[in-house]
Amino acid sequence: MITELTINDLAIIDQLHLQLAPGFNVLTGETGAGKSIIIDAVSLLLGGKAGTESCAPAPIARRSKARST
Numbered sequence: 001m002i003t004e005l006t007i008n009d010l011a012i013i014d015q016l017h018l019q020l021a022p023g024f025n026v027l028t029g030e031t032g033a034g035k036s037i038i039i040d041a042v043s044l045l046l047g048g049k050a051g052t053e054s055c056a057p058a059p060i061a062r063r064s065k066a067r068s069t
Contacts, residue, residue, distance in 0.1 A: 002042065004067040011037045
């Protein structure tokens with residue numbers, strides 16, 4: 001289970017640190033707030049591939065990490 005998630009410089013997220021509670025966690029927000037980007041960051045941490053939309057001249061994701069129990 002992921003207990004903490006830190007994302008830096010991924011798409012529109014400059015810096016984010018989430019501490020997740022045991023059990024069920026919900027991400028809510030307005031359209032364009034970055035909910036899907038958080039899910040994409042978890043996917044990348046788990047070995048998923050970045051899509052072509054992540055390609056840019058400058059680095060999109062320099063550093064992301066998660067802590068699990």
